[in-house]
Amino acid sequence: MLLALDTATGSLGAAVLDDGRVLAEVTHQDSRRHGELLAPAMDQALATAGVRVADLSAVAVGVGPGPFTGLRVGVVTGLVLGQVRGIPVHGICSLDALAEQAVAEQVVDGPFLVATDARRKEVYWAQFAVANGVAHRTGGPDVARAADLPASVRALPAVGQGPLLYDVLTRAADDAPTDVAPGWIGIVAHRALTAGADQDATPGHGILLPPEPLYLRRPDATEPGPPKVAS
Secondary structure, three states, X not given: OEEEEEOOOOXXXXXXEEOOEEXXXXXXXXXXXXXXXXXXXXXXXXXXXXXXXXXXXXXXEEXXXXXXXXXXXXXXXXXXXXXXXXXXXXXXXXXXXXXXXXXXXXXXXXXXXXXXXXXXXXXXXEEEEEEOOEEEEEEEEEEEEHHHOOHHHHOOEEEOOHHHHOOOOEEOOOOOOOOOOHXXXXXXXXXXXXXXXXXXXXXXXXXXXXXXXXOOOOOOOOOOOOOOOOO
């Protein structure tokens, strides 16, 4: 019994899965109220699934890449729940979950791009291939201006908010997913766990990652330097 959380994009939410099957999923589209909306979404998903917190055997949380504050909300919530219940917490690259959804919904069937909004006129991106009905990351994750991506990458069909924001990217289909769904975080985690995948502590590598935010650039806020001495 798995609880999955994601706050890496403008959409946030929680899902409850039993043996890889989504029992309930609650999402909200709000990029500024992750801290207010995640706990109620988690409670609603558990209640809809008829599952108690005590029934959970693991937590999977999207570790991004994503904006600093929103991303921390999901990761910290997962870590606290795992510590309180004494259950493992697994990190999943949020772009991997978005890629898996695109493949499962048959939006893509060959090499493609996942690009989400990184603000500052940039995108978080990763390149994927499809083999045996499963998405495999072949490049990234990274952050860059959409126009600065290699031409071969920009030419790929893209899913996520990126192609909606930047004309240099081509949307894979009108119904291509745009934001990460927590249910797909859980599906990717369950597949990795049942396959016996080990955690890889190297950011951006492996399927199961440490439950730590995957930050790809430095924050705007910096520690102030020493006071200047007037001469």
